[in-house]
Amino acid sequence: xxxxxxxxxxxxKSVHNAFKFIAPQTESIVTSDPGVISKADRVIFPGQGAMxxxxxxxxxxxxxxxxxxxxxxxxxxxxCIGLQMLFEKSEEGDVEGLGILEGNVNRFKSSKNLKIxxxxxxxxxxxxxxxIWSNIESNERFYFVHSYYVKESDSSIxxxxxxxxxxxxxxxxxxxxxxxQFHPEKSAESGLQLLKNFISWTL
Amino acid sequence: xxLAKRIIPCLxxxxxxxxxxxxxxxxxxxxxxxEIARKYDEEGADELTFLDITASSDNRDLILEIxxxxxxxxxxxxxxxxxxxxxxxxxxLLNVGADxxxxxxxxxxxxxxxxxxxxxxxxxxxVVAIDAKKVGDHWEVFTHGGRNPTGLDAVxxxxxMVKLGAGELLLTSMDRDGTxxxxxxxxxxxxxxxxxxxxxxxxxxxxxxHLVDGVLLGGADAVLAASIxxxxxxxxxxxxxxxxxxxxxxxx
Numbered sequence: 001x002x003x004x005x006x007x008x009x010x011x012x013k014s015v016h017n018a019f020k021f022i023a024p025q026t027e028s029i030v031t032s033d034p035g036v037i038s039k040a041d042r043v044i045f046p047g048q049g050a051m052x053x054x055x056x057x058x059x060x061x062x063x064x065x066x067x068x069x070x071x072x073x074x075x076x077x078x079x080c081i082g083l084q085m086l087f088e089k090s091e092e093g094d095v096e097g098l099g100i101l102e103g104n105v106n107r108f109k110s111s112k113n114l115k116i117x118x119x120x121x122x123x124x125x126x127x128x129x130x131x132i133w134s135n136i137e138s139n140e141r142f143y144f145v146h147s148y149y150v151k152e153s154d155s156s157i158x159x160x161x162x163x164x165x166x167x168x169x170x171x172x173x174x175x176x177x178x179x180x181q182f183h184p185e186k187s188a189e190s191g192l193q194l195l196k197n198f199i200s201w202t203l
Numbered sequence: 204x205x206l207a208k209r210i211i212p213c214l215x216x217x218x219x220x221x222x223x224x225x226x227x228x229x230x231x232x233x234x235x236x237x238e239i240a241r242k243y244d245e246e247g248a249d250e251l252t253f254l255d256i257t258a259s260s261d262n263r264d265l266i267l268e269i270x271x272x273x274x275x276x277x278x279x280x281x282x283x284x285x286x287x288x289x290x291x292x293x294x295x296l297l298n299v300g301a302d303x304x305x306x307x308x309x310x311x312x313x314x315x316x317x318x319x320x321x322x323x324x325x326x327x328x329x330v331v332a333i334d335a336k337k338v339g340d341h342w343e344v345f346t347h348g349g350r351n352p353t354g355l356d357a358v359x360x361x362x363x364m365v366k367l368g369a370g371e372l373l374l375t376s377m378d379r380d381g382t383x384x385x386x387x388x389x390x391x392x393x394x395x396x397x398x399x400x401x402x403x404x405x406x407x408x409x410x411x412x413h414l415v416d417g418v419l420l421g422g423a424d425a426v427l428a429a430s431i432x433x434x435x436x437x438x439x440x441x442x443x444x445x446x447x448x449x450x451x452x453x454x455x
Contacts, residue, residue: 014302
């Protein structure tokens, strides 16, 4: 069973729709129940909105512990803010993240030629091989929408990068965690392929 | 290489069907929304926009059903506009699978709606639609399909909406809409340079060169068109190839 963590932020319907579409025979549940999440075989940690609100809502639902545990012991996919929250600290509202991965979250610097949010289809260069990249070519385009990006302390966890003004981290991989800044559930064929790879990923 | 410019086909929805009018009147039937959405997705559309152009209470339920059916099988961003009056309307649309919601008239009646909706759901899903018309030497914001002047200057209004939390602006030239003579490039450039959020240019596309001009001359981040795609004049694929050949970075 796949648990899609619901902490009251953003649109989880798209993520759920995508899993129902690619794997109708696999049970996927949108849930804020720590018991269900801890029993799940795989966990999706999505997110949209501002990081301070996301962290607050996560704590209001008592989900911090089960998210940290899941991130340490089963296939775990972070999406967008779900990637950012894994890190230590964000410039957005100067808030502390979950601190599972070392590094910070920074805002893009806007300029005349650089619109914020970074919105649309950008190329993701694969920096290291990973089962989640199976059947996806390096520099394939994925759909992004965000104003902040992660800067990891340990560059070996970076597995995908994109360019927007400068090169930034688009995906990280660490043990059973794979987390992406883009939205695979909105990235047409390449996004659906990534989600399929996540379902068949064995540790 | 980096971020691609987006091509967004727009589906004007009236009573559950896709229609296209000229200057917002004399509607012509263009087909079933789910079928059209599927076709555009297959051709490589980067995003889809649905505008509920009548947006009466009956149609509200219809558009929710349409978005729900489309969202189940099409995995690119979906934007919905028309008749969005409250944060609850935004929530309902997001809950059936819309990724962004476009607010137009209600933002003028109550600018605070943009602030409330963006703080509750995030700026990334709040698009403000601006319908502008040239009046003398500046552009004024109009409502009701270009019939009602508001007295608001389009550039000042765009800046205000971004300040309140709009994550993107959908800019339509009322002078050009349905005319097929091209975007209002001067207006697009003016607004694009005035704000830091992405701009979708809309209104007036009649040829593939117009799409290129919107990006290269107008500075648009995305281009929206309806009739050139609905009536089969061009496919999305042809538009993308043309833009690529004219030095616009596109997702192929």
